[in-house]
Amino acid sequence: MAAPLVSLDDVTVQFRTDRGWTTAVDGISFDIAERDCVGVVGESGSGKSVTALSLLRLHARGTSRFPRGQVRFGGQDLLTAPERDLRRIRGRDIAMVFQDPMSSLNPVLTVCDQISETLRLHQGLDRATARRRAIELLDLVRIPDAARRVDDYPHRLSGGMRQRVMIAIAIACRPRLLIADEPTTALDVTIQAQILELLRELRTELGMAVMLISHDLGVIAEFADRVIVMYAGRVVEDAPVDALFRSPRHPYTEGLMASMPALEGGITRLYAIPGRIPDPDEAIAGCRFGPRCRHAEAICRVAVPELLAIEGRHRVRCAPRTRATGGL
Amino acid sequence: MTELALAVPAAPAALAPRRRFRLMRRLVGHRSFQIGLVLLVLLTFAAILAPLTGIDPSSMKVRLRFRPPSQAFPFGTDGFGRDVLTRVLYGARVSLWIGFVVALLSGVIGALIGVLAAQFRSLDALLMRIMDGLMSFPAILLALGITAALGPRMESVIIALTVAYLPAGARLVRASALVVRELDYVLAARIAGASPLRIMLRHILPNSVSPLLVHMTFVFAYSILAEAALSFLGVGVQPPTASWGNIIAEGRDYATEAWWVMLFPGLAISLAALGLNLLGDGLRDVLDPRLKGPG
Amino acid sequence: MEALVQVRDLDMAFPAGSARGQPVLLHVLHKLSFDIGPGETLGLVGESGSGKSTTGRILVGLTEPTGGSVKLFGRSITGPGRRASLAAVRARLQFVFQDPHAALDPRLRVGHSIAEPIDIAGTHSRRERNDRVRELLELVGLPRDSADRFPHEFSGGQRQRIVIARALALAPDFVVCDEPVSALDVSMQAQIINLLMDLQQRMGLSYLFIAHDLAVVRAVAQRVAVMYAGTIVESARREALYAQPQHPYTRALLDAVPRPDPGRARPPVVGGEVPSLLAPPAGCRFHTRCPHVMARCRSEVPLLRETAPGRQTACHLLDGAPPA
Structure with a gap:
């Protein structure tokens, strides 16, 4: 396989708060190939936008830092590259569209x-x-x-x-990569459909890779080739779009899908993931989804699970779910 | 209401860790707020402890005219042989008091006018035109006129400066009250049938005053400067009562020979103004949501 | 079944400046009519500018309509006697807001916010009031000690529970929910929807559920009315509306919602944008975007009429012809 366009390796982002440095994004690793279309899905506090900003190092200076990790692009590490080089890359090689067009x-x-x-x-x-x-x-x-x-x-x-x-x-x-951070969230549903259609067409016409960030599983399903699911600052699942929606493997992904009200099929009581999304500075031992997980075992409360491949390019961060395969 | 005794099966949701006193902690941890606070506390203590020098600020000893700073008179003496240190300390009582009272009065009255104008739209045009009228005069000229009319006393300085600084506070509170009155929690109170007065006092006023608080620290500083200016012009606090302004005014004729008479009250004014500005900056950083960092 | 809420020919126009000496009016609602029965949920869906939120505000007395009538519990809250009627029905009427961050006074302890309707009504003793606050907290699934905390100590989903507790303080019969879950994360959305459904079952509440999300409305509302540019274009029982939408706009709206199904054949996207309400198009307001537009649609306003039992649609396509 050809070298990826962008490669994130163990990217970790911390922000300064009243109580010291808080880790917003913890050890994110994934690649984006040329012409690839990666969807990043997660709820608030998942770190999806922070991850996107790290590709252009757009975080506020002085209140953020990268204790480890690399973002490799064109032979350079964007996390340590001089500001002048970054200015040349921003807008030319990597461009970004934000949520609020106002x-x-x-x-x-x-x-x-x-x-x-x-x-x-x-x-x-x-x-x-x-x-x-x-x-x-x-x-x-x-x-x-x-x-x-x-x-x-x-x-x-x-x-x-x-x-x-x-x-x-x-x-x-x-640009060779377009980062779209919730580009349709502020728009009405019929306008959202128009904008998504436009992005799809432009992507083919211009042959660029797209990283689409959204909280909406529907938008991701209709747009992305590959999906990265984030929860509380970590990637919990990374899979081709068909595999993810056909058979989600992480209990969080499953829960998220089950809690979405549907437009077709029978009308039943919604499944609700219990509990609430943890704050970034909340200490949780082991798996960060553990306290809300239906399938949590003893191991989940002790060891931080690793992101392991279970089938082809399908990776999951869940100790019980990866045990059977032992990781490929 | 028996139907409400039923409990919903869902287990109570876990709460986030307690986040009390976040504001206080941010404030106390703020560097310029700390420095400002220390400066002001020191000045206030100095003013309170003024009698400890054991010297009457008004006792004249012509024999000791224009003594330069020395062991006995750390700030020297003035043209009447009065101890400048003692006079600066007693002057602090007057100057800080004027600043404090003006900030408080113009703040409280301004907040009331602003919130009334925002909540009762029929009063708005009238109140704001009055404020516009006051604002159209330079503050110091307005104050000059009022003290000239009321006679040069401390009370008239306070009244004059309060009137001068009132409109800015009223406008500030009106602007934020106009935003707050459209917020959902105010609508919720209206839906529940709350009276306009209740909404004003319980919801709008407490949520509109944080910009005013910052403004008040600056008014405090301006008032000290304005009092000095008024006294310098001879319409402020009258001698023999010491204020920072009139000590400087009395020293100006001898500025070249006895520089210390003007220098030390001048320094005191600068320190007080600096302290208050730092305090205000700190308050603004902490209270203004637009300046808060992520999450 | 006597309707709790009866809305007839509601009109709303806001002054929006003036042009060439003539006052310009923004017509946000045009001849709106609907009923809501006891224990029923009516879903009101539409995009921004459809007038759905204005309708909700009129129903709780925050805004006075410029035309038409609104009857709540048999009393008219429009026209003369509006104030007295509103005062009489106030305790039976409540509202849940979209943004749980703006809906709670940041300087009041949660207990005080929840008890506000009680305090204003002045119907309870101090003891009763405090007991009631604890009862309400339990009802919405929050710990009893939440009353002494401040809103900023709670997450978005928890704040929405507090807002709901406040709405239920006086045991109302009718609650307007204006986009109650659209500011929440997906996993919190489901919790709040389930809570609203449980409460409805336990207390026999009626809801007007306003939302832009068709899937959310489908999960909660027995009947759904679709609004476009200030008018209702279609209203039907939920099953019928979602399975067989009659109005081209309802169809377009349903088609436009992205589904969590990567294999779905995407239907064509409807073009254009919502027209300006300062100068709404003549005839059918959707005709500028409608894929089935006919000459008649450009001049003649289609009336909302019964096309099947319990089902109304405003579209010339359905005139004479059997429903598609």
């Missing part, structure tokens, strides 16, 4: 200004060329009447249109 655009600049900024910065285009390119990009993200819309200010655009503009900015330099 606050991601500067209200006093036109759409054209904001798209050209990236182009002029990374590609050194002159004003006129950048403008022409901006209109092309708006066309590419299916904004009707692009030549006119390009001079609008963000407040004239709907939420869905703004997210399209954000995507246009992100793909302006044809």
